Amino acid sequence: MCRGSCQGAGRPDMTPVYPTAGSYPDFARLVDRDTAQVDRRVFSDEAVYQAELRQIFARAWLFLAHESQIPGPGDFIRTSMGEDDVIVVRQRDGSVKALLNSCPHRGNRVCMVDAGSKARGFICNYHGWSFGLDGGLRGTDGKVYEKDESFEKAQIGLTPVAQVASYKGLIFGTFDPEAPSLEEFLGDFTFYLDIMLDNEEGGTEFIGGAIRSEIDCNWKFPAENFVGDILHAFWTHQSGAQAILGGGVDLGKRYDELAFQASVYGHGIESNLDKVGNTRTLGYPELVDYMFDLSERAKARLGEVRARAIGAVSSATVFPNMSFLPGQNTFRVWHPRGPGKIELVSWTIVNKNAPERIKDLYRKGVMMTFSPGGVFEMDDGENWEYSTRVNQGFVTRQQPLHYALGLGSEDLERDLPGIVHKGSMNDANQRLFYTRWAEFMEHDNWADLQNGATAAPARPKAAAE
Known part of the structure; x- marks a missing residue:
């Protein structure tokens, strides 16, 4: 099993904020088990779709990658969890982390390519902020953190996917820190x-x-x-x-x-x-x-x-x-x-x-x-x-x-x-x-x-x- 952490290395005081689940009983009733009927709105309604992103794709275990795609440290691929852009990257200790592909400064991607190998980190091309393989902030263009005493480098980094685990070569992730283990989900x-x-x-x-x-x-x-x-x-x-x-x-x-x-x-x-x-x-x-x-x-x-x-x-x-x-x-x-x-x-x-x-x-x-x-x-x-x-x-x-x-x-x-x-x-x-x-x-x-x-x-x- 490879398992990620709810906190990125190098930023011990920062706890990521994940969406909390709600309840959409009216949407649930669009599926009628007694009559074996499904309301067609589940395929077209924008409100239903936005609820799916929160209720399903922000909670379920989702496939991220195959182990063979990232065999060595620094190997990575870019994928999606729902509509969230994610980087899946092999760490130097052999474990796997998944990180939101979004700079915490203005939100730009820090990884533009679909896959790569032996990367040392990721850099946002907007303001030059750089991040390690673990998602922790390593530096900024102009060394802002050295000039601004209020800038707390350890508190800023790429948001990690809450849990990462694998089953016989398939790597999955979930944004929900309360989700059961992958084995339980499967x-x-x-x-x-x-x-x-x-x-x-x-x-x-x-x-x-x-x-x-x-x-x-x-x-x-x-x-x-x-x-x-x-x-x-x-x-x-x-x-x-x-x-x-x-x-x-x-x-x-x-x-x-x-x-x-x-x-x-x-x-x-x-x-x-x-x-x-x-x-x-x-x-x-x-x-x-x-x-x-x-x-x-x-x-x-x-x-x-x-x-x-x-x-x-x-x-x-x-x-x-x-x-x-x-x-x-x-x-x-x-x-x-x-x-x-x-x-x-x-x-x-x-x-x-x-x-x-x-x-x-x-x-x-x-x-x-x-x-x-x-x-x-x-x-x-x-x-x-x-x-x-x-x-x-x-x-x-x-x-x-x-x-x-x-x-x-x-x-x-x-x-x-x-x-x-x-x-x-x-x-x-x-x-x-x-x-x-x-x-x-x-x-x-x-x-x-x-x-x-x-x-x-x-x-x-x-x-x-």
Whole structure:
């Protein structure tokens, strides 16, 4: 575990001020669990969006970086937590800190680039104030602090993110010093994260840099799509799959009786358990052979169910805005940029111990399928943009959206962690995603958040296979 501090080194008397949670019961009621309906205003209303920035993005654990992106001291990347610009930087002692990328003098960025290595600190180009890797103020242009006796250097610095922690290579942060640990926030969903992160000795890494793009959609549409909407693939992506795999392919035939959806605290995964369905759509037979071999080797490590899901037609979202596709190996974050826009940042994630040839094929396959010009991403982006735009109509947004597919499909027999539903072609995980959204809007304390409707019964992981 790497964990940050609520106070930056070099400024022991300064306690950062973080936003306190409120309560928005009227917004929470925009999600009606009894009727499985969602009010369309959650996708367009500016007041709802501003509440999300406070209630969700200022409190939840958010993905920041992969350990492989900042391997050495001074290595850093720039990212976002909600709309807050953040620097994630490896310290000289090997720990990781996350700092607001905003000079405390006039608020300008102190880091303009997306990533770098072996940095000694950060300098604001407005007035020349410089800060160490820990965020502490190191100096100012003209040495103001030496000329002005009232200037207290130790009291000024970059605001640190309250908590920073990692899970098997993924670094997360939260602005809330009262938030539970990352392990508690993820809960038993780590069982499913390991499908991607721990299917082979050596762990994972990001390769090939990041792809950044903007989509004119509300951030919740892509998050809910990846949390469990396999239904759209059999229609939206049919032509793209045929172009890659050849004519006559029918994605619907890949549906498997073993398919399931599982959700914990609004984090969700769906899987067809067809072993290599996602991997096939990358278009490289070599990757299919690699995945079959990996699946067999992973049985002893993960058990039968998770081994089958490594390359299967599967998708997952960690609430609120981090998603990935096992088998297709695309890993992405949906950064909100207003109620009607997101910045999508995506990477290719691979096993560190995979052959270099396999890593390169994954990189090319992800570019072909899930990039701004990818055959699947263009399909999705258009749907999300139109959904966002159409929901803004005055009369249109008076009509609720229905999330009632698969009511009554909860699986009480399959011994998997979380709230489990039979099959994957239903709205079960989306319902739980929006229930979690409503919980964040309604509750101002973590006790209620962690004991709400999305809290899954704890089950022994050893019995989950």
